[in-house]
Amino acid sequence: MLLRYLAYTLALIWLIHAFWPEPVHAQQQPAPVSQCQAIAEAMPAATFVGFAAPPAATPAAAAAGEEVSITFLGHSTFLIETPGGVSIATDYNGWFRTAAPPTVVTMNKAHSSHYTLTPDPAIRHVLHGWGEDGEPARHDLVVGDTYIRNVTTDIRSGFDGMEPNGNSIFIFEVAGLCIGHLGHLHYELDDSHYRQIGRLDVLMVPVDGGLTMGAESMSRVVSRLRAALILPMHRPLTNAFLAMFGDDFDKSFATGPTVKVSLRSLPSKPLIYVLQGV
Template sequence: MMLRYLLLPFAAIALLHFLWPMPARAQNSTRPISQCQAIAEALPDVAFASFNPRAALNVQAVVSDEVKITYIGHSTFLIETPGGLSIATDYSGWYAPPKTPDVVTMNKAHSSHYTLTPDPAIKHVLHGWGGDGEPADHDVVIGDTYIRNVTTDIRAGSGMMEPDGNSIFIFEVAGLCIGHLGHLHHELDDTDYAEIGRLDVLMVPVDGGLTMGAESMSRVVTRLRSALILPMHRRGPPVANFLQMSGDGFDKSFATEASVTVSLRSLPKKPLIYILQGV
């Protein structure tokens, strides 16, 4: 009996030690937590996880932090973050940003969306397609930005669909969720929307059918419910058709310059399709 009483404190200490939280592992050893990721509780109705911009990642961000987005040409935008990171989307080298970006993303639908010989000064080159039959899978924190991707299919030269040939890249920075649809060739399904999550800023190809027709693309944009929509890829009639298809649920405006500065606090209340200069 006495032995049992003596053992009880040791058992309690052992149990407490087992339940006590272990020190956090290094950031690089675990997948970052997305502040924009959808939780698919009952598809197609997607509920978004609540988030704290400061705690969601090992990245400092406040609602007043601003991100500058500049249209460079075709599908290339330059994203400049509060921490000084510069990211070029669908980088091919044809449309060169004014400075060498730290990060570039690419899609292989056409040579105007990628290059296999990027400037060696670019530190991080993220392909939207995988190798050895596997889809691309990016989950990386670079500077103050978490970058991830959701793959979609593309039309190959034969007209058949090539699985996972395109990536929708998502940039999470300053509390914002910024998405670039790349060369999207088909409407998204419920699983895609759940993987993408919330997108505050959306870069969308508008080209009259090279990717998708205006009606199909407008359905994708409507479903994503982004606050700021930045068309890209083609100019002229395709843009006008896309604006017409978008309906009264969106405000539309033509910018007087190629850049827009946005923060979580400054997002428009009503979804705004904003045509940057040069589009």
């Protein structure tokens, strides 16, 4: 009897497992694929935040005719406003206020002018460009219509010392555009950095001539990235920086602090565009 009871029990367990409905996988959020990276295999899995519906790919692949607004607020802080209503403040230090708290802020810690440890609690996503416990920062998330990721670089520290992965280049993929912010870049990039960054359409670049990198070193980075629209930041623009670029680059000074850009409006020739206030 005991053996027969055991056999019936095992058969019942098998039948339950065999005919129990499978989980519905269609409701899971798909991992996005970066539209900007040159090498797709370098792409880790991403975290989705606040999506109304899962995208087919990254938001960067959506309506390419939509405009992104970029406003220079001061130092290394730009306010990026997306067609979907996401607002992002780069290298946020709390000094440069916006009309409403940004949805996302990014930070770097090379100097106190690039971060704050007491951000407005109303900011939903605070992304540090440095990691904790010696690990590099890893940001890979989707917020609204924007996909945000980072590529870490080393920074100078102390007496000619170096801190690994103390800075992040943040990349924002939205409305078909690849927008990159170099942060407080201290060293020239190597091939692995360029592979992780991939294509950039808009590049925010520090031009102080020494506090980050010298004009010649920074100009090599800008030339290699070959973005269509280059937005100087961090310190007043120097003639030494502009002089590094020949006839392959156009130069223009804006009459206001804001530029609106879409894939269709990108200049065909790389343009160094100096927003008012730089």
